[in-house]
Amino acid sequence: MLDLLTPFFRRLYDETGWNFVIFYEQYEWDRFVAAIWVSLELIVASLFFSLVVGIVGAWLQGSPIRAVRLFMSGYIQFFRNTPPYVQLLFFFFVLGNFTPKVDMGGYYEPMITSFGWAVISLSFFAGAFNVEIFRAGIEAVPESTREAAESLGYSRLMAYVYVILPLAFRVCLPSLNNNLVNLLKTTTQAYAIAVPEMLYTLNQVWSDNVNVPEMMIVLFVYYVGLVAVLVWGMHRWERKMKIPGYG
């Protein structure tokens, strides 16, 4: 791959001074490719777990037990009212010291790595919003539908999984779409706890090669592309769930 790109980008640098070093130097290229993988893993993991948190959280929120409902609202308040950047630092530097770790002689190999903390923190952060998004969808499901499910002998969980959630999903997809796009972009803040994702890596590249504008362009194109793919997928999903005559 690099062999194909090298001649063009080296010439571009020699002739115009535009230094896309990641496309013609092996070391920088390797860093760039590694960053693509780390950022994709981080995005996929955070999106997935934030959806899990959202779905489970919305169910717990409708629990008949008061303590569970209180716990959920506490969780939402905590994560919605603090900046994700601060949460990342808090998780990594404060909670990170209380988790088990293995002494490696001079340093400790933690059970939860900085990547792990980033996934946990970002999932809970976006999850808090997802809970509220799903609640909006659930509340849009008519009471009569819920009662119909109950009268058919569905338990609360069964009704949630088979009747309410599928209907609710349709309603909340547009705002869910918004929140997931936001989450995707927020993953760049993991650079604060040294997760070698795209922003972290390109920041180091432009410091080493003094080519800030070029790497900024790469960063922009990269995230515009990722968000475009995510939005395209979400829109397809939205169209698939369309019920003719029901909107």
Added chain:
Amino acid sequence: MLKRTLLGALATAVALGFTFAATQADAANERFKQVLERGKLVVGVKADYKPWGFRDPSGKLVGMEIDMAQDVADALGVELELVPVQSSNRMQFLEQGKIDLMIATMSDKANRRKVVGVPQPNYYTSGTNLLAKTGAVKAWTELEGKPVCGKQGAFYNKVVAKRYGAKIVAFVGNAEAKQALRDGKCIGWVYDDSSIMADLASGDWEGFEMPLNTEDDTPWALAVPLEEHGGIWGNFMSGMTYNWHASGRLIELEKKWGIQPTQYLANMHERMKAYEAQ
């Protein structure tokens, strides 16, 4: 007639030339003369870079570079006045005549020599080193595959990663990187050795050390105004620095201020001392 005119013109030209040369030499040594006339030497030093230049509990400026400034004043037989400067304004202070001499932890870089005069030899060097728990690291090669904390954007991150295969874990600021080191998230913190020494000297790093040989040394420069560089003042400071090296004074000051001995000063002393003996 023609010959006389020509000779006259030549004589005038020569005379003019001399006058011109004289005024230039005067201009070149003006600051030096001023120092002697007013009986006071004004030196720009750091006030926030322990132990090179900092304030003691009474608020007085002290440190290795302040001692060097005192040496210069003593050699000239004048009083010393210290002016605290910052990295961002130190060269401007010198250019604008607010100080006569600058000894303020400045790295010697080609583009800086265009702005200020840098008498040789250099009085110190700093490079890349590691802050680590005592006994944790003994050689650069031991860093292979191990997490090493750093600051995002520092050029030695890449150097250490490429040369020794260390896994650089870089944070936004030094505070975070150092906290990560304290928490044991990495085996060491890679940074400028002079800054690490300053940390060690501050007493906040009990149980830590700087165990490796410094790499990629960059020399430090004291500076005189650019126009004085070739004149008495620049040459005088070259002589001062030579003697500091030859007499072992810098090594003595290093010891006095609790700075880890640097190879550079030992080498320079060895070289200059050898010449002196011949």
